[in-house]
Amino acid sequence: MTTLRDVAERAGVSVSVVSAVLNGSKHVRTSAAVRDRVLRIVDEMQYVPNHAARSLRLAKSGLVAGVIPQLGIPVYAEMLRGIQDAAEATGYVLILTEANRILPESNLLRKLVGEGRVDGLLLRSPHTFEMDMKSAKRQYSVVQLDHGKTATDRGGVQLNHRRGARVATDYLTGLGHERIAFVGGTIGYFADDERRVGFREALADGGHEVREEWVCPVGFAPKDGYEAARSILGGGQRPTAMLVSNSTTATGVLGAAADMGIRVPEELSVIGYHDIEAADFTRPALTTLKMPFYELGYAGQSALAAMIDGGARVDEVVDDPAPRVIVRGSTAEAP
Amino acid sequence: MTTLRDVAERAGVSVSVVSAVLNGSKHVRTSAAVRDRVLRIVDEMQYVPNHAARSLRLAKSGLVAGVIPQLGIPVYAEMLRGIQDAAEATGYVLILTEANRILPESNLLRKLVGEGRVDGLLLRSPHTFEMDMKSAKRQYSVVQLDHGKTATDRGGVQLNHRRGARVATDYLTGLGHERIAFVGGTIGYFADDERRVGFREALADGGHEVREEWVCPVGFAPKDGYEAARSILGGGQRPTAMLVSNSTTATGVLGAAADMGIRVPEELSVIGYHDIEAADFTRPALTTLKMPFYELGYAGQSALAAMIDGGARVDEVVDDPAPRVIVRGSTAEAP
DNA sequence: AGCAGTAGATGCATCGTTAAATCAGATGGA
DNA sequence: TCCATCTGATTTAACGATGCATCTACTGCT
Known part of the structure; x- marks a missing residue:
């Protein structure tokens, strides 16, 4: 392995000079001629600094x-x-x-x-x-x-999840939806809570009602979405749209809808929070909210x-x- | 930060001894009493070796x-x-x-x-x-x-892909399938080629024919599976089963079948190579081949x-x- | 008693790099 | 001419851990 010393010897200078040339130390001055020569030799010998030594010295x-x-x-x-x-x-x-x-x-x-x-x-x-x-x-x-x-x-x-949830919710209300469910997101986690806040705010601002029985905090696995969706969609009056706090969870929601014979998007719109590649390949393909990850x-x-x-x-x-x-x-x- | 030297001082021994106690050097012998004391102090002071120094010394x-x-x-x-x-x-x-x-x-x-x-x-x-x-x-x-x-x-x-493809193919023939397509896998890559070999061997051993037009090497994206499936399923006589070289590709195949109105599994069986979590959440859920990854x-x-x-x-x-x-x-x- | 052998330790050089102190000349001003 | 200043370097001392050579008692043997 080439070391600073090897370079210094070949260049006919001390190691300090080589180090200074490479790192621009303020305590050591070097002439342009020496600098050029050192840099040329560093290149020639393919010197790479030893990481362990550097790390030790610099802590x-x-x-x-x-x-x-x-x-x-x-x-x-x-x-x-x-x-x-x-x-x-x-x-x-x-x-x-x-x-x-x-x-x-x-x-x-x-x-x-x-x-x-x-x-x-x-x-x-x-x-x-x-x-x-x-x-x-x-x-x-x-x-x-x-x-x-x-x-x-x-x-x-942080990401601005309040805003994210608002954008997603506004999109749904923009399509004429009024009965919207919110599925997913653990209670007590800031990011998840913020989404719920954004969801509520957007509905309130649009003059729509938030149905508490349709705000359903669950885990992020597809299974969780599946179960939550079965429960919500099995009730009397159904929501016409669902904002699912996580796209992975949303694939479970789609599965549940399919199993219950509920047509998406004709009878139920589903939007998943976070854009994932898999969204392209569910049937129907999943509409998502893309956050700047x-x-x-x-x-x-x-x-x-x-x-x-x-x-x-x-x-x-x-x-x-x-x-x-x-x-x-x-x-x-x-x- | 606690160093070897700190420990040595507290223990009243030299750094060499502490190092020897911790690493079991053969050049330095230590008495049981010293060993115990050093270990106790190491623990007390929460000494952790400095990685950079170690790395430098040991290269x-x-x-x-x-x-x-x-x-x-x-x-x-x-x-x-x-x-x-x-x-x-x-x-x-x-x-x-x-x-x-x-x-x-x-x-x-x-x-x-x-x-x-x-x-x-x-x-x-x-x-x-x-x-x-x-x-x-x-x-x-x-x-x-x-x-x-x-x-x-x-x-x-390596994984034994020849065997993997055989297992998957045998499973399909065991279900009575004879017209089986093989979708996916780049030509020239050992792992992919081996799967094709295993597929051919399994069919040959079972006395079944390999239809070359149904052996279709494509990329691993869902899109690739989608397109390949449309092409294969659009022909005159259709295969009754497909072994897809990659489960991600297989989700595309499922999408194509859905879009073409071909019922899975009634009219077409699909098995995906590699078990992935998403397999649980496609509709129908995807049968896969699990390899020891x-x-x-x-x-x-x-x-x-x-x-x-x-x-x-x-x-x-x-x-x-x-x-x-x-x-x-x-x-x-x-x- | 005298010596070899050994257990149990210590000291020092070393890994490659960098920061700081030091040094040798050249230059400039009074 | 002599001291101060500046340029362009060199020397030295770490950083922390390790391994080898070395040293000191002490035991046992003849």
């Missing part, structure tokens, strides 16, 4: 860890792409892990943060790790990605980088591009 | 990079879980990246391998990086995950760890648990 790893609930979920994949692009732009490399791997009893967090392997954490996860972090006794930064249990502790980088990831990593480099705690709402309805086959004018 | 990072075609794909997620579990067992931490980020013009590979950030690469990707690797001039190891363009260069860890990942990382620790190049076929048909609603007895 900084250049690595950040992203924690997501689950791999293999398209919406997170989009966010991760944003994170990775921002990471590249800010000079970091991303480690990914699923939330369940980072539980207190696992030693992964300890390994990552404690050993100084990562400089910061991007959390899209209910965990906050307060205690673990303290015990790590180490400088580290954390950015929460669109996640917090309450408005006050939310911190980090890529931008969330990008902003999150940018914020983290700023935080690591001595910046203060971030609190930002990513609101651009605006929430947008992707119209497919599951929505139509109210019957 | 080993304890990081491996996994390269997958795309994030957000459930089948890879399963494989990644296997990789991460094996990584934990072998003492490594995983960095993940999408294949397109590691193209020659990007400097990510250079950053990861060249700077010594990772000790090895797990590649589920068409790239082999021969040239880049050479220029990196560094000790590194690579394991290909179920991927190679030919049988000879495949290397790494978790085990593939686990074996891959285990092989990589062995390779890094001085072992030789691995060439292994992961065949356990055996391929298994997950019966859902898209397959039935032949009409």
Whole structure:
């Protein structure tokens, strides 16, 4: 492996000079001639700095860890792409892990943060790790990605879910729907609660009634949507439209409608929160609400980088591009 | 941050002893009393070794990079879980990246391998990086995950796709199907070619004919399946069953059948290669073939760890648990 | 008693990089 | 002419962990 010393020897200068040329130190001045020669030799010898040595010296790893609930979920994949692009732009490399791997009893967090392997954490996860972090006794930064249990502790980088839900609801009322159900979203989670608020606001502003029996908080699995839909659609008067808090959940809703012989979109319009690729391939194809997930990831990593480099705690709402309805086959004018 | 030296001072011994106690050096002997005291103090002070220093000294990072075609794909997620579990067992931490980020013009590979950030690469990707690797001039190891363009260069860890396709085909013939189509799989990729071989073998062994016009290599997107199915099902005599090389592609096939008014499974049975969660939520639910993807990942990382620790190049076929048909609603007895 | 052998430890160099202190000449002003 | 200043470098000291060479008692044997 080529080291700084090898380069220095070949260039006939000291290692400090080479280091200074490459990093622009202020304590060491170099002449243009030396600079050129060093850079040429660095190129010739294909010198790449040793990361471990750099990391040891600077007490900084250049690595950040992203924690997501689950791999293999398209919406997170989009966010991760944003994170990775921002990471590249800010000079970091991303480690990914699923939330369940980072539980207190696992030693992964300890390994990552404690050993100084990562400089910061991007959390899209209910965990906050307060205690673990303290015990790590180490400088580290954390950015929460669109996640917090309450408005006050939310911190980090958020999406504007209130606005998202309003856009989706307005789209439905614009089609003439008045009897609209809201399915999904855990109570007590900020992002989910905000959607409910946006939904209620939009209906109220339009002069429509919110039927409490049609506001149905459930999990995000398709199964959850299936069961909720069967329950809601099995009642006396049915809603003519459903805003489903999660598109994955919405595929379950579509399944339930199919099984109950309810035609979508003729008898029931369904819109799924979050645009996913699978929406193109359900029958009917699912109309969705697209949120700026890529931008969330990008902003999150940018914020983290700023935080690591001595910046203060971030609190930002990513609101651009605006929430947008992707119209497919599951929505139509109210019957 | 607590260092070895802090521990040594508190314990009244030299740093060498603490290091020896923790790592079991053969050059340094320690008494039981000292060992106990050191371990107690290590625990008390919550000492965690500094990763950068260790990595510098040992010329080993304890990081491996996994390269997958795309994030957000459930089948890879399963494989990644296997990789991460094996990584934990072998003492490594995983960095993940999408294949397109590691193209020659990007400097990510250079950053990861060249700077010594990772000790090895797990590649589920068409790239082999021969040239880049050479220029990196560094000790590194690579394991290909179920991927190679030919049988000879495949290397790494593979799934037994010939067997998988046989199992799926046998399942269909067992239901009385004789006119079976094979949709999907790129020509020239070992894994895909093997599936075609298995399909042909199974049909031949059962005394059934392979209709070449029904063997249709296409991409893996749902759209590809949709188009292929329209073409095949639009002909004169139709197959009564389809083995689709990829379950994602199969969702497109289901869409095409629905649009053409062909009832599944009454008129057409569809089985998708690879079990994915979404299979539960198409209508009808998709019968799939489950391959041991978790085990593939686990074996891959285990092989990589062995390779890094001085072992030789691995060439292994992961065949356990055996391929298994997950019966859902898209397959039935032949009409 | 004298010496070998061994248990149990210590000290020091080293990995590659960077920050700071230091140094050798050249230049300039009084 | 002599000191101050500036340029362009060099030297030195870390960062934290590890492994080898070395050192000191002490035990046991003849």
